[in-house]
Amino acid sequence: MKTPVTVLGLGAMGTALARAFVAAGHPTTVWNRTPGRSPELEAVRATTAAGAIAAGPLVVVCLLVDDTVRSTLDGLDLTGKTIVNLTNSTPDQARGTAERLTSAGAQYVDGGIMAVPAMIGGPAAFIFYSGAADAFDTHRADLSVLARPEYVGADPGLAALYDIALLSAMYGMFGGAQHALALAASAKVPAGPFTERFLAPWLTAMLTSIPRIARDLDNGPAETAGSNLSMQAAAYENLVTTATAQGIDPLLLTPMGELLDRAVAAGHGSEDLAALVGLLRAG
């Protein structure tokens, strides 16, 4: 028989996780603060979190924030349970949860979901895990029905660090795209064709330069790829000036301009973008 699984939280993501377990044939027990969510789900419904946890050895938690995890789990006896907490958390929150839940008898694995609900169970989804290695190994196959599992280390805060790093990069990209769309709209350029023909292909092409930045960080700066920071800082002024002239708030642009200026002032004008990472770490 497949491992019985408990899912706490039936929001958009918790429902997708529970659905994947049900589809893979795991006896699945669910609990949600507000009863009646996701009525189509063919899972056993518990009326309390404690009742749901009692149903099996593996408990997947997917609630809104860390405080919600605290108010739901603190004070419960978790002896013999593996708690896999997929609630978005900071590394310090994950370490704190690990300490409290381990004291309550659990083996603790923290996780960061790199997917939106519709991607769960599909080929592009992956989930970072960190924490109790034995517990993770025991349940690796069970967790694989959700997404490709990526175990990144015994420190329970590591999965959150990887997760937050990727989300930070994603929001940088979304912020840039939103600014570009606002700028296009200021000249009455329709968003759809502009995005499909130009914006998305441009971002896709630029993504290929990120491994080069990483190589420069790991191995020391290589020869410039032809876009030194002095040139970039000079051109960047035009981005801010154009935004303002078109009535677009440059809020999303100015931090990068400030960083480029700092890099040039610190003598990195002839280097490439990898030099900015060092300035962020020093700052």
Ligand SMILES: NC(=O)c1ccc[n+]([C@@H]2O[C@H](COP(=O)([O-])OP(=O)(O)OC[C@H]3O[C@@H](n4cnc5c(N)ncnc54)[C@H](OP(=O)(O)O)[C@@H]3O)[C@@H](O)[C@H]2O)c1
């Ligand atoms: N959706 C995504 O694209 C996505 C992607 C990656 C990671 N995540 C992470 O997955 C987690 C869940 O996201 P979601 O999309 O499922 O959010 P959601 O649809 O807003 O659902 C929130 C869940 O948290 C529960 N909750 C909120 N406050 C609570 C409280 N005080 N006590 C008990 N339960 C409480 C809600 O229960 P009620 O139904 O009773 O309100 C619901 O089950 C978040 O940490 C999120 O960052 C989401």
